Amino acid sequence: MRNLIILFAFALLAASCQEEDEKGYYLSGSIKGVEDGTDVYISEISEETERPAVIDTTQVQNGKFEIDLEDNEQPNMSFISFQGIGGNIIYISENEKINIEAYKDSLRSSKITGGKENRALNQYMTHLKEVNRKITAGRAEMQQAYNEQDSSRFETLQATEQEIKDNDAVAKKKILEENQDSYVSLMILMDMLSMKVHPVKEIQEMYSNLSEDLKETTLGKSLKETLEKQGTVAIGSKAPEFTAPTPDGTELSLSDAMGKVTIIDFWAAWCKPCRVENPNVVKIYDKYHEEGLNIIGVSLDRPGQKDKWLQAIEEDGLEWQQVSHLEFWQDPVARLYNIEAIPATFILDENGVIVDRDLRGDELEERVRELLN
Structure with missing residues (x-):
């Protein structure tokens, strides 16, 4: 830690000095x-x-x-x-x-006070705290409505939460536009990316409008790298080709598993939300497979646990093609598709273009039906 630099101004007619404000960080x-x-x-x-x-x-x-x-x-x-x-x-x-x-x-x-960077940060953090307060309060009411079996009130509160999230997305864009040359703009874009509210291509465009100095910061470089990775599997991009082992040890490629509509389903035997969703996927597959729907399951099961993977396939009735390197989160296909949480799904059209992702239940079925028709 260096000493404070004190500048002295000497007057010709008086032996007095004045300490200036500290400079720098x-x-x-x-x-x-x-x-x-x-x-x-x-x-x-x-x-x-x-x-x-x-x-x-x-x-x-x-x-x-x-x-x-x-x-x-x-x-x-x-x-x-x-x-x-x-x-x-x-x-x-x-x-x-x-x-x-x-x-x-x-x-x-x-409380933080400082220059333009921290003023912008305060503006953003104040907004986030208010959004979090509203959502937390709303979910407490939703829990009460659920306990009281008040479905009408529960649905109204769900709609209110979605409105809060929509307004949050608009507010973030506004704060970003007002702070194009501030570091907080990188933080906002990172949040947008993690929330998956805005398409990756839209975030890439917003990133391109930032100053070159911001892009050269540690966070700026990290954001660029993340955008490039996610851009390869963004909606509208051609799904990256891959080949992986099937349960019997043979190799299966994505191109070999393609149908008129294809779902790449990332899951694992240990993943409870995946297992809960599997019956919905089975229903959709049984209903639309003959019309051209294919599914390829990519398991993120752990090394040495092939038996659990195979048992889950049998128990859940997953009749579509399955692959896995049994490398947990280090699975090459999961890394290629930038998978950070499961279940995760990618919906491909007949040309292998990603047209949607991470849909569940009725939304997934509706999208498949729409594409097949």
């Missing part, structure tokens, strides 16, 4: 109820690991802390944490004076 804050000497850790996202890494420390004295850090060439997602206290405070490192009013019992509620 300077962090100060306050926190009540914490003992003197408590360590304060400053972390930021590492370019090598893409995870938070401690870059410096200071200590609490008389309920306050401060530290002068090396000037940043570019902003970065940063964190403050305290010895013996769970959680952290998110802020954006920038070459400004940043002040943190930390609350020991609720670090996430702490």
Whole structure:
């Protein structure tokens, strides 16, 4: 940690001096109820690991802390944490004076003031907290309606939640448009991508409008890589070809399993939501297979558990073709399709183009029927 630089201005007629404001990346804050000497850790996202890494420390004295850090060439997602206290405070490192009013019992509620980067972050975090508050309150009411078997009220609350989510998507785009040159725009795009509300191509277009400086940040590079991976399996893209082992040890390719409509179904014997959904898929397959529907199941079962995979196929009556490398989340096909959660489905047209994904139950059947007709 380098010392604060103090600039002195000497007058010709008086031996006086004036301390100027600190320049660059300077962090100060306050926190009540914490003992003197408590360590304060400053972390930021590492370019090598893409995870938070401690870059410096200071200590609490008389309920306050401060530290002068090396000037940043570019902003970065940063964190403050305290010895013996769970959680952290998110802020954006920038070459400004940043002040943190930390609350020991609720670090996430702490107040941050700083330059344009942290003003934009405050705007975004305020929006997220309000959306979370509305959804949490709504789900509590939904639970009550469910317990009371009030289906009409339950459906109304479901519609209200969807409206909140739709408004959230619009609000995020507005905040993004207002902060095209701010680091928070990268955070917004990351959230949009994870929520799967906006098509990948639309997020790619929004990313392309950001400044080159933002694209060169650690998060900017990571987002670009993620968009490129997801872009290969986005709706409208040609489904990547693959070959994988079947239960009898032979190799089966996607092209060999194609029908007029094809579903690639990522699942596993250990995945309860997958097993719950399987009867719906069986019903759809039985109803539309003769009309041209084919399914290829890709299992993410664990190494050495082929018996459980085969048992689940038999128990659930999965009569379509199945493949698996039995490599759990490291399955090459799952990695190729950027699978992070299952069940996951991709619906392909007769040309192998991905036309929809992750549909369940009646929605899946309706989409299959529409494509076959």
